[in-house]
Amino acid sequence: MSEVQAMRATPPEGTTPSAAVQVMGVSKRYGDRQAVDDVSLEIRRGEFFGLLGPNGAGKSTLVEIMEGLRRADSGSVALFGESPWPRNTTLLPRLGVQTQSSAFFVRQTAHEHLRTVAALFGASRTAVDATLDSVGLTEHRDIQVESLSGGQRQRLAIASALVHGPELIFLDEPTAALDPQARRALWEVLRGLKAEGRTIVYTTHHLDEAEALCDRIAIIVDGSIAVTDSPHNLVDASEAPSRLMLPLGRLDEQQAAAIPGVDRVTVQGGSLVLETRTSGRVLSAVDRLTGLDGVQTRSASLEDVYLDLTARLARARQTPGGHAETTEQQA
Numbered sequence: 329m330s331e332v333q334a335m336r337a338t339p340p341e342g343t344t345p346s347a348a349v350q351v352m353g354v355s356k357r358y359g360d361r362q363a364v365d366d367v368s369l370e371i372r373r374g375e376f377f378g379l380l381g382p383n384g385a386g387k388s389t390l391v392e393i394m395e396g397l398r399r400a401d402s403g404s405v406a407l408f409g410e411s412p413w414p415r416n417t418t419l420l421p422r423l424g425v426q427t428q429s430s431a432f433f434v435r436q437t438a439h440e441h442l443r444t445v446a447a448l449f450g451a452s453r454t455a456v457d458a459t460l461d462s463v464g465l466t467e468h469r470d471i472q473v474e475s476l477s478g479g480q481r482q483r484l485a486i487a488s489a490l491v492h493g494p495e496l497i498f499l500d501e502p503t504a505a506l507d508p509q510a511r512r513a514l515w516e517v518l519r520g521l522k523a524e525g526r527t528i529v530y531t532t533h534h535l536d537e538a539e540a541l542c543d544r545i546a547i548i549v550d551g552s553i554a555v556t557d558s559p560h561n562l563v564d565a566s567e568a569p570s571r572l573m574l575p576l577g578r579l580d581e582q583q584a585a586a587i588p589g590v591d592r593v594t595v596q597g598g599s600l601v602l603e604t605r606t607s608g609r610v611l612s613a614v615d616r617l618t619g620l621d622g623v624q625t626r627s628a629s630l631e632d633v634y635l636d637l638t639a640r641l642a643r644a645r646q647t648p649g650g651h652a653e654t655t656e657q658q659a
């Protein structure tokens with residue numbers, strides 16, 4: 329038995345074959361930059377799992393290690409109980425991978441490109457047509473890849489990750505170059521894949537789509553997981569403020585700021601915006617002062633939670649020996 333076969337024959341220690349992805353104590357350093365720092369997480373089969381975090385937080389590095397495209401300095405990864413590293417050809421047909429720098433056969437048309445990718449996995453011509461259609465590229469099927477727009481190319485990269493019907497799909501910022509219609513159309517495709525029981529690992533900077541799509545998310549900051557939970561639980565447990573929007577002219581800024589429970593007052597887009605963590609109390613006060621006609625409320629969103637958490641972590645970093653008081657719910 330070769331050394332490589334011997335390494336594959338033994339699943340990484342502590343693996344649970346029922347999990348789609350297990351990341352166990354993975355670290356990766358580039359020079360003096362610790363890109364991923366002792367990350368552990370488990371993604372269940374059929375789960376839609378989001379990876380969020382600021383630029384340079386280590387998301388792509390972590391995902392590439394999960395995909396078996398990059399080697400971890402330490403720790404291990406198991407996909408369906410098997411190590412993706414060194415290159416594990418038995419796992420490849422079960423994985424769909426779209427990276428930020430997907431490679432294309434640029435002299436081919438969109439349809440030829442996808443047929444070529446499909447042929448590598450033995451996927452059918454019907455699958456090619458259906459996948460091209462699902463990403464809205466049917467009318468561009470005969471255009472050369474190098475003549476497609478950035479967003480169309482991105483859709484082709486997504487199609488290339490999906491065409492062979494993989495069980496585990498990694499999408500790294502798939503909607504980055506998509507227009508709003510294409511973005512929403514992709515959400516529907518992804519919801520369909522989730523309904524079929526596929527597992528999706530999804531990196532995004534769009535907090536609204538993480539909230540709309542993901543069963544759970546992990547927020548990564550400086551190579552470490554700051555929090556892992558469902559978007560619902562994170563928003564529910566968060567201390568991020570709600571916002572009350574009043575039409576301008578009803579109260580001035582001083583009056584609004586004097587209401588007990590109001591943390592901050594700003595003027596935004598024709599509204600006086602009151603941030604509060606006690607919205608019921610503030611609403612009652614606004615009702616007494618000016619009535620609630622035309623008043624809109626917006627409860628905290630995942631974006632608020634994310635901004636609140638990353639700001640607190642950044643402040644904690646700047647304070648020697650400081651630590652952020654987060655609602656950490658490590659997986």
Ligand SMILES: Nc1ncnc2c1ncn2[C@@H]1O[C@H](COP(=O)(O)OP(=O)(O)OP(=O)(O)O)[C@@H](O)[C@H]1O
Binds near residue numbers: 383385386
């Ligand atoms: N091949 C590499 N060589 C050296 N440094 C790298 C390499 N790839 C990434 N880095 C560095 O590692 C850190 C993590 O980068 P990574 O691309 O994983 O972050 P990210 O969270 O995916 O960022 P983004 O949201 O901007 O895509 C960054 O500081 C980046 O500059």
